[in-house]
Each structure stands twice: as structure tokens, then as C-alpha cells.
Amino acid sequence: MSRLEVVETGRRRRWGQEAKVRIVEESMCGAHQASATARRYRIATSLLFKWRKAYRAGELGNGGAATFMPAVVVPEGAVSPPPTPSPGHGQEAAGGRMEIVAADVDPAALARVLEVLEAR
Numbered sequence: 001m002s003r004l005e006v007v008e009t010g011r012r013r014r015w016g017q018e019a020k021v022r023i024v025e026e027s028m029c030g031a032h033q034a035s036a037t038a039r040r041y042r043i044a045t046s047l048l049f050k051w052r053k054a055y056r057a058g059e060l061g062n063g064g065a066a067t068f069m070p071a072v073v074v075p076e077g078a079v080s081p082p083p084t085p086s087p088g089h090g091q092e093a094a095g096g097r098m099e100i101v102a103a104d105v106d107p108a109a110l111a112r113v114l115e116v117l118e119a120r
Contacts, residue, residue, distance in 0.1 A: 015043075017061040023048070024055045 015023075027037035027048055034052070038045040054060050101110060 020051050021055065021060050024051050024060065027052065 023037065023041055023043075027034045034048055035045050038048045051060065
């Protein structure tokens, strides 16, 4: 006589709306990839993308498609203010394009960039 082991594989799981919303939101935050989240919950990535589409459309009971970006707190003074734009120069290039660059751009570097653009 030998031992027989029965393994269930074909049973379909049912996910509630709250669980779907939680899984979708987890897949959208941070640096997590959707495929990693799908593997964690043992669901197909195509199913997760279907849930994400429904989430964005507000169809998962999430009350709308509002999503939030994660906030990062930075010490004061750590972020420099954006530079003030300086007056620029415009030059018409081949093909009728117009390049506008800041006045403090190195002319030699600009000439090299324009050569590459015109070669395309």
C-alpha cells in the first residue's frame, strides 16, 4: 500500500472589494513593481492590471480615482530654489526649427549639440 496526497489547485479565490483596493494601492506606491505585488498575493499580473484599471475608473468602491503620491520630508534649506531664467538667444536651424537657449550657454557646446541635431 502507498500513500496518496491530494493537492487542491483549481479552486478559484474570491477577493473582496477592500482586499482588491488594498492590493492595488500597494502595487502603486513606492518602488514596488506590479509583478512583485502580484507574486506576493499569488495572482496573475493581468488580473492586477485589470484591477488597477478599475481602480482608476473608480469601479472598485474606492470612491473615485483619487490617488496620492508619497510625501518626502526634506530638511529646510536642503532644496535649492529653481534658478531664475536668464534672457535667451534664438537661432533658426535647418528644417525650420528654432532653438532657444539661455544666454550663459557655452557657444562651443551649443555648436556641437546643433551639429548632432542637424545631422538627424
